[in-house]
Amino acid sequence: MAIIIDGKAISQSIKDEVKAEVAELKEQGITPALAVIQVGSDPASTVYVGNKKKACEYTGIISKSFNPDENITESELLAIIKELNIDPTVNGILVQLPLPKHISESKVIAAISPEKDVDGFHVQSAGALMTGEKGFVPCTPAGIIELIKRTGIDIEGKECVVIGRSNIVGKPMAMLLLKENGTVTICHSRTKDLKSITKRADILVVAIGKPKFIDGSYIKEGAVVIDVGIHRGENKKLCGDVDFETAEPKAYAITPVPGGVGPMTIAMLMKNCLEAAKAANM
Ligand code: NAD
DSSP states (O other): OOEEOOHHHHHHHHHHHHHHHHHHHHHTTOOOEEEEEOOSOOHHHHHHHHHHHHHHHHHTOEEEEEOOOTTOOHHHHHHHHHHHHHOTTOOEEEEOSOOOTTSOHHHHHHHSOGGGOTTOOSHHHHHHHHHTOSOOOOHHHHHHHHHHHHTTOOOTTOEEEEEOOOTTTHHHHHHHHHHTTOEEEEEOTTOSSHHHHHTTOSEEEEOOOSTTOBOGGGSOTTOEEEEOOOEEOGGGOEEOSBOHHHHTTTOSEEOOSSSSSHHHHHHHHHHHHHHHHHHHTO
């Protein structure tokens, strides 16, 4: 029976740690604040933004909401970001993606000051991660490192395989595992003989975006399996990119869906907001 990595409990500990530090900062007259911009009213985005605001409330971080109409022009949105960049009462700026098609996401992300880039999507943040400089790390891969470490699993010297090369999960994940001295391989849609590579993995991170794609036959006996995928399957039940039923018996430890990687993303966002507030007041 594999260890089921409890993302709910680990994310709760992180939020509690953030809450305690926020309370200490408040005693010094510093109140961390996050600006959340949601363009339009996409229902999925509304749920994500709502969860982020709830986490802010829990940790004591102020959330300032901006909800422009979906017809806002790119330059109007850039002007809002410019204002928030220079607003000393705002520590973090989050623009909920995706944006309407007439707005360039890369232009909008580039407009956020790297000091307030709590999502870690700015090219300066990506470059800092690559070169080992200080900068914000995207929340999902940062949360995965916490899941692994707080389960007592060592990364150093391990064969780590990441499936997926997106800018928000796969690539930063690979850089973080490398930083922890793992031996890292990145697989993607053009990888040949995927199974021969995944079967080498001591730590396998799966971020493909295809329900139950990785079954037990892809997994080495005793591996740590991290499932980043989230899908609403048959019967409206949530599932991941990993077929839990066949993967779990092979694994040493595995994340469930839901309750694995999912809750970590928001917890790490809170941690990044706290760090932004600390850095701004140093
Ligand atoms: P993406 O679509 O941007 O990237 C998917 C990657 O998978 C690509 O790099 C592609 O090369 C690779 N891929 C596709 N088919 C493949 C195949 N057959 N073999 C090998 N590689 C293949 O997705 P993403 O944004 O990185 O997200 C991945 C999954 O994680 C999605 O299910 C998404 O919903 C989920 N996600 C979850 C969280 C969270 O908080 N838990 C956060 C972000 C993303």
